Amino acid sequence: MVRSRRKRIQMNTVVHAVLIFFALAQVGPILLVFLNSFKSHREIVINPFSMPALFSWENYITAWKYGKFAVGFKNSLILTGCTILIVLFCATLAAYALSGERMKRTAPVIIYFMLAMTVPIQMFLFPLYSLFSKLGLLSNLYALSVIMAARQMPLSVFLMRTFFLKVPRDLEEAAKLDGAGTWAIIWKVMVPIISPAMITVSVLVGLSTWNEYMLSSTFLQGEGSFTAVLGFLSLNGLESSNMGIMMAGASILIVPILIFFLLVQKYFIDGLVNGAVKG
Structure with a gap:
């Protein structure tokens, strides 16, 4: 009984670890894009994983305009x-x-x-x-x-x-x-x-x-x-491909898609599951 429970806990731990890994693999690049959208081109080149020295909306303003x-x-x-x-x-x-x-x-x-x-x-x-x-x-x-x-x-x-x-x-x-x-x-x-x-x-x-x-x-x-x-x-080629502006443009493009999918994901998944029952 104890051994069976221990195996079940170990199995759940492994499954959750794998799921967390894949979740981070999917969400990580998006978070990195958002983080770098507030940084200058020089900061991104030096260390794309560091926090921005100053959170500024200048990249977003430039990306939206151009x-x-x-x-x-x-x-x-x-x-x-x-x-x-x-x-x-x-x-x-x-x-x-x-x-x-x-x-x-x-x-x-x-x-x-x-x-x-x-x-x-x-x-x-x-x-x-x-x-x-x-x-x-x-x-x-x-x-x-x-x-x-x-x-x-x-x-x-x-x-x-x-x-x-x-x-x-x-x-x-x-x-x-x-x-x-x-x-x-x-x-x-x-x-x-x-x-x-x-x-x-x-x-x-x-x-x-x-x-x-x-x-x-x-x-x-x-x-x-x-x-x-x-x-x-x-935007590619603007100011010799300023990566900060490109990241801000990517963020502007991603946000509406994320919001839309979060709003309809329940119905979307239900539709896929129900539609897979019978062909």
């Missing part, structure tokens, strides 16, 4: 919001059609989505850029959100389809008997039930779109259409 984060955050919110709305609308309809036996020969469509997840977006950059240039859609956030949504669609459809498969078919049949059409069944009956999946998809799509660089740098030209990420990267 990184044009006011415009960048506005553009990032527009791009991210539009992408999430497009993905939620299209993925909900596609997942509903592909779940159950609502559609004949769903296997080829599912295989198509699986293959689409493996195709790199770089293959479509040149034709898409040519098309956008001819249509005058370069630097158009709303047009770019369509490309972003198409890139996120396969994974979103698979995740939401999993939730639709878990909804009892009797519920849909009862709604039909009450006279509800397909549109009403999807948005008034199904959507409230699969809301955890929609939150999970929103978080995944939102974080991916917010941090996206390749497509943004290709299709957004001119500082007026720059996202927050492009604004941050424009």
Whole structure:
């Protein structure tokens, strides 16, 4: 009895030590960025792990000004919001059609989505850029959100389809008997039930779109259409790459993401766990 209890305590100690190690490995670099954001370039070069001689907001003021984060955050919110709305609308309809036996020969469509997840977006950059240039859609956030949504669609459809498969078919049949059409069944009956999946998809799509660089740098030209990420990267080379200013810019970019994820992490994790039960 005593030996078993001792082994359990030792095992818990090892598990907690491993978890603490991985937590520090994840949180440590972020804390180091925040710490160095208050230091001068010289202080960072001498010792990046030391405390700043003086806590000053000068780096943040400079980064906000030259990184044009006011415009960048506005553009990032527009791009991210539009992408999430497009993905939620299209993925909900596609997942509903592909779940159950609502559609004949769903296997080829599912295989198509699986293959689409493996195709790199770089293959479509040149034709898409040519098309956008001819249509005058370069630097158009709303047009770019369509490309972003198409890139996120396969994974979103698979995740939401999993939730639709878990909804009892009797519920849909009862709604039909009450006279509800397909549109009403999807948005008034199904959507409230699969809301955890929609939150999970929103978080995944939102974080991916917010941090996206390749497509943004290709299709957004001119500082007026720059996202927050492009604004941050424009700081590279400022005052010969002042590391203090770069760290302040990184902190400005990180904080909204951390706050957003902390607010929705409970729903995000619930959605991932529930969606992993049945495929």
